[in-house]
Amino acid sequence: MTPTPEQDAALSPIMKAPIARQVFVCTGSSCAANGSEAVLAAFRALLTERQVLFQKGSTDGTVLCTTCGSVGFCAIGPAVLVYPDGVWYAHVRPEDVPELVEAHILGGEPVARLVRKRVG
Amino acid sequence: MTPTPEQDAALSPIMKAPIARQVFVCTGSSCAANGSEAVLAAFRALLTERQVLFQKGSTDGTVLCTTCGSVGFCAIGPAVLVYPDGVWYAHVRPEDVPELVEAHILGGEPVARLVRKRVG
Numbered sequence: 086m087t088p089t090p091e092q093d094a095a096l097s098p099i100m101k102a103p104i105a106r107q108v109f110v111c112t113g114s115s116c117a118a119n120g121s122e123a124v125l126a127a128f129r130a131l132l133t134e135r136q137v138l139f140q141k142g143s144t145d146g147t148v149l150c151t152t153c154g155s156v157g158f159c160a161i162g163p164a165v166l167v168y169p170d171g172v173w174y175a176h177v178r179p180e181d182v183p184e185l186v187e188a189h190i191l192g193g194e195p196v197a198r199l200v201r202k203r204v205g
Numbered sequence: 206m207t208p209t210p211e212q213d214a215a216l217s218p219i220m221k222a223p224i225a226r227q228v229f230v231c232t233g234s235s236c237a238a239n240g241s242e243a244v245l246a247a248f249r250a251l252l253t254e255r256q257v258l259f260q261k262g263s264t265d266g267t268v269l270c271t272t273c274g275s276v277g278f279c280a281i282g283p284a285v286l287v288y289p290d291g292v293w294y295a296h297v298r299p300e301d302v303p304e305l306v307e308a309h310i311l312g313g314e315p316v317a318r319l320v321r322k323r324v325g
């Protein structure tokens with residue numbers, strides 16, 4: 086039998102966390118070769134500093150930040166996806182992360198100069 | 206200078222693809238140990254059969270299917286996320302994939318018995 090949601094919630098604190106947005110940083114081979122790990126690190130550091138990152142010891146965070154596999158932005162990466170907004174960014178560098186966090190992740194306004202696709 | 210969207214579109218066909226949904230299958234270590242690669246393969250096979258998967262040679266596909274890193278469902282995986290819907294599934298097995306594809310990915314109705322979180 087599949088466990089119930091109540092049973093699962095005891096094992097998975099994120100089930101009750103108030104996640105509002107999820108940031109995916111592509112770590113496919115092309116994006117990785119273009120520095121996406123540094124972009125991921127920059128997001129995690131700044132989101133931690135702003136006290137919004139969901140992570141161990143901070144389970145009331147409203148933002149989750151994970152890797153993802155290739156989305157076809159191989160030639161224009163590093164790619165960063167923000168959902169549920171459905172906004173895809175290309176050419177993201179660590180120095181773009183403060184603007185992306187303040188304007189979009191916290192402020193709700195996508196950063197138009199780096200947007201290359203909208204989903205949904 | 207950052208390339209323009211027009212320049213990027215010539216290099217990245219997915220920019221013009223009519224993607225309606227993205228399915229993320231967690232391949233973090235716990236989900237992988239619980240069979241998430243087989244879940245990913247099942248999604249890709251069925252979405253290909255239904256002619257909706259965006260992939261090389263099928264760039265008008267409306268569904269993208271990729272991996273993602275851990276989302277904190279480690280104890281209740283394999284985890285599958287569907288965006289922009291913001292629906293997270295737990296305990297997904299390859300045999301659940303036909304229902305998830307037909308009801309939700311193609312039909313728009315999440316499969317309640319496996320939903321364990323909603324985002325956004």
